[in-house]
Amino acid sequence: MPADDYEALQDAVLQVMRLDLRLYKREQMERRLRAYGTQRGCKDLRELAQALRTDPALPAQILSYLTIHVSEFFRDPRFFQELRALLPQLPAAPHTLHLWSAGCSIGAEPYSLAMLLAEERSTQRYQILGTDLDERSLDRARRGVYRDDELRQVDPQRRARYFTAEEKEFRIRPDLQRFITFRHHDLLRDAYPADQDLILFRNVAIYFTEEAKDQVLQRLSRALAPHGLLMVGSTEAILRPQELGLRQVRPFFFARA
Ligand SMILES: C[S@@+](CC[C@H](N)C(=O)[O-])C[C@H]1O[C@@H](n2cnc3c(N)ncnc32)[C@H](O)[C@@H]1O
Known part of the structure; x- marks a missing residue:
């Protein structure tokens, strides 16, 4: 029996949405869930759990409410400067580079990566995988249409080269889009791809419990190719990399130990 109404909702979320809230900070x-329940007129979380079991529209709404999707192109530009400096460490052609933006939200991160590769590795083949838990964000990523404020860090040359201006919005050009596949993936549940040359895991673990975050970092380290690099954000700061099978090579960058 669930101990309280939060646990009752936790059970419903697990059964209906296959999302394990025990791995997120309670x-x-x-x-967030109480605020959402109040907004819907539920008197407590048991009532919200009941609604979740009967209303087919609720899972997507709850998921969007629970997770933060804020993102932008070249978010934290110093990370991308570090990345540019480290790119020569990745294998050259004819090797096809496999890169993974884990928790890619609306796609700004994998598209930024694609721009960098178009500039630094223009003759090499590469495949970028963008994954996220939230289907609404993935829909936006696949559509590839962005507002001006999401392009704050994109200079006029890149805007002209990689986007088509459409009234107030900007559409990613298909020649950049074709290198990226967007896929639904839960980092706390699903199998990971293997042999990745570079993994970006930034601003995703903010609500994970410490144990869940460590487990994800261990699995990401095993998903790297032997020479692969893992790039994390400030919210994923790794204090004892060796315990996770990692070693630090630059600020925010880790390799397999
Ligand atoms: C704040 S966004 C970060 C986007 C991008 N990485 C960046 O730094 O701009 C966090 C994303 O992590 C996703 N997320 C949260 N938990 C996840 C999980 N268990 N598996 C996959 N994605 C998850 C959310 O849906 C959200 O889109």
């Missing part, structure tokens, strides 16, 4: 999740 305080933040509970606050």
Whole structure:
């Protein structure tokens, strides 16, 4: 029996959405779910759990409410400067580079990566995988249409080269889009791809419990090719990399130990 109404909702979320809330920090999740329940007129989380079992529109709404999707092109530009400096470490052609943006939200991160590769590795083949839990974000990523504020860090040359301007919005050009595949993937549940040359895992683990975050980092380290690099954000700071099978090579960058 669930101990309280939060646990009752946790059970429903697991059964209906296959999302394990025990791996996320309770305080933040509970606050968001209570606010969402109140907004819907539910008197407590048991009532929200009941609604989740009967209303087919609820899973997508709850998921979007629970997770933060804020992203932009070249978010934290210093990360991308570090990345540019490290790119020569990745194998050259004829090797096809496999790169994974894990928790890619609306796609700004994998598209930024694609731009960097178009500039630094223009003659090499590469495949970028963008994955996320949230289908609504993935729909936006596949559509590839962005607002001006999401392109704050994109200079006029890149805007002209990689986007088509459409009234107030900007559409990614198909020649950049064709190197990226967007796919639904839960980092806390699904199997990981293997042999990745570069993995970006940034601003995703903010609500993961410490144990869940460590487990994900261990699995990401095993998903790297022997020479592969893992790039994390400030919210994924790794204090004891060796315990996770990693070693630090630059600020925010790790390789397999
Ligand atoms: C704030 S966005 C970060 C996007 C991008 N990495 C960046 O730094 O701009 C966090 C994303 O992580 C996703 N996310 C949260 N939990 C996840 C999980 N268990 N598996 C996959 N994605 C997850 C959310 O849906 C959200 O789109």
